[in-house]
Amino acid sequence: MHVEIITIGDEILIGQIVDTNSAWMAQQLNLCGFSVKQISSVSDQESHILNALKEASSRASVVLITGGLGPTKDDITKKTLCKYFNTALVLNEDVYKDVEQLFKERGYEVTALNRGQAEVPANSIAIRNAVGTAPGMWFENNGVVYISMPGVPYEMMHMMEHKVLPKLKAHFKAPFILHHTLLTQGIGESRLAEEIDEWEEALPAFIKLAYLPSVSAVRLRLSGFGDDKNQLEIEFQKQLNLLRLLVSKYCFGENLETLETVVGQLLKSSNKTLATAESCTGGQIASAITKVPGCSAYFKGSIVSYANEIKEHFLNVSKDDLINYGAVSKQVVESMAIGVVNAMNVDYAIATSGIAGPDGGSDEKPVGTVWIAVADKHKVFAKQFLFGKNRERTIQAATLTSLNLLRRFILNELE
């Protein structure tokens, strides 16, 4: 089943915004077993839109259109769709009630301009918009389904998830599909591929693996497609369990989890507390932890000790160690971790000290060298890493690596 996506509007063509809508839609469609044949971004011009519709419908059975549904003059999608299907706009009473309701909630009167929002082409089925004023539209014409949606990401996503995808799946009797993602950290894509090569080669044709790499982490998405739900579920679960075993050393979570939520859950469930002492990461570990709602249950705070005097004064790092070993050393990062456990009276701590660059490197300690320590009230574990020459990537890699080290420390997985 082939789908094409057409995004309408000049913002993408002038490079003002990145087209994240299409990537998200493509991802969701693929997860449902629909393959996207082409994505086209076109301008707010009638002839250009008409041409894009004609071309797309010659190649695909479903054409998804986003954008150009606002109330202003430059939004011409609906008018153009009328011309394309040789029909006219009619008021949809249900949609009009939705618009009225939304305006009432915001304390406005419905104007003539907004009344237009409730008009849809006569040959379409209106798709009501639960989070905005512009309705979506579903057309069937010469065996092709056309769906027009708002370009506002939040509204489009809501409509796709709750209305369009279920309707598409029902309309085309999509195959049964399963997805499951394992999240790994601390191993590169190619080494990971080597380690699971044999298993991957032996996968049945209806189960596929995708590698989704980002800085210092790789997500492994297993997808299964089939008509026999039971058989698929059994084989999928078997392969998923095999993969879990193979990558257990690197896997920190599954599906929508993150290192912050996994570590937070571990702490919360055992009633333990955490603090960080950060030099090169500059507060990014604390910042990541506090992005999770409810983190105040386990996170007490952080000493961002960029200057050495702060390491001495707040974390009880010895001046001698700073002089003898340097701030980027096993001795100092261990003292920082122990220091913040004591100073903030917490159960666990993370400490980092490194050279994020671009300056400050040496032959012995090149840019990208980072020492990370994790500690509790009784012991401390420290390890050195080399993350490369890019400042932002080094900080990001150090942040994720720290959180994963703490996770393994809590689980007694570090020797």
Next chain:
Amino acid sequence: MHVEIITIGDEILIGQIVDTNSAWMAQQLNLCGFSVKQISSVSDQESHILNALKEASSRASVVLITGGLGPTKDDITKKTLCKYFNTALVLNEDVYKDVEQLFKERGYEVTALNRGQAEVPANSIAIRNAVGTAPGMWFENNGVVYISMPGVPYEMMHMMEHKVLPKLKAHFKAPFILHHTLLTQGIGESRLAEEIDEWEEALPAFIKLAYLPSVSAVRLRLSGFGDDKNQLEIEFQKQLNLLRLLVSKYCFGENLETLETVVGQLLKSSNKTLATAESCTGGQIASAITKVPGCSAYFKGSIVSYANEIKEHFLNVSKDDLINYGAVSKQVVESMAIGVVNAMNVDYAIATSGIAGPDGGSDEKPVGTVWIAVADKHKVFAKQFLFGKNRERTIQAATLTSLNLLRRFILNELE
């Protein structure tokens, strides 16, 4: 002058990556006076690529193609271009030397597979790749220019900047163009538009303004186009100065500056130091400041005081104030700012305390309420803000607002 962009490869169509290349290219092309007519993402299939080339060349004078130039079997762009232009691949000696050189540097021998990287269609001019092995190609055919580039963002950007854009500008005698961006914070797009409405309406036709909004900040990009360089420069400078005056209250910098670099520059040039005391921002202000290389010259550190006991113990916040006014209050945030000035012995400090949500709000202090204070050794200034219900946006807005408050505090712009 119309340009079309074709990106080749399945990664975008399965939603594995977001097409940031096209947005960047469109932006650069627009800045040079070329307008992008359509962007199309197509699969790694010969017939599909051939069709996209035919369609694009019927609408545009320049067709930019990215992707599909790697050494493996699924990279078929070169072969397909040969078929499209009815020609064959020939070895390019210069490119071969480049590939050889690059492999030598990395300590590898050139294989037959990599030798193929040095082959280009006979009717093309090779564009040498200074940062990778795949060359770009320039074709001229029936009045249309086709340019094929690697899909790796870093390689494509380097080639666009150093080879393709200069060559396109020379080929099409592009008009003279000027751009300048003013950066504002703390005022919404629509209020900003109202304040400069009269000036914007009176702009000459060859000077245009673009609003580029993001969380809590709006960039204003002024662009001028013309054939008479002198006249354009005089008028552009005049309008830019008028705009500078109109938005001076909100403008914190220009072009590629950021609040972190502007504040850093202010501190560095006056030999002053900074620390932060962060509650709701959880270390994100420190993290932003330390993203700037060389920040150790002025940034000493931060106390991320998520728990109240940390506010008391490290920042000398009084227990009475915490009980009587709550952690999110003028009294507490002022104490935090003064506390960190003293504790870290710095010239300036920022402190934040707020309710990022989703829980913890009340009628009196709803979710999104944030108190921010800035202080030096003699005085303190605090202000309350309401940033809305989204946790991440509130933290981001509080971070930028804090940095801008500090900037204005240093410049004596706060009453």
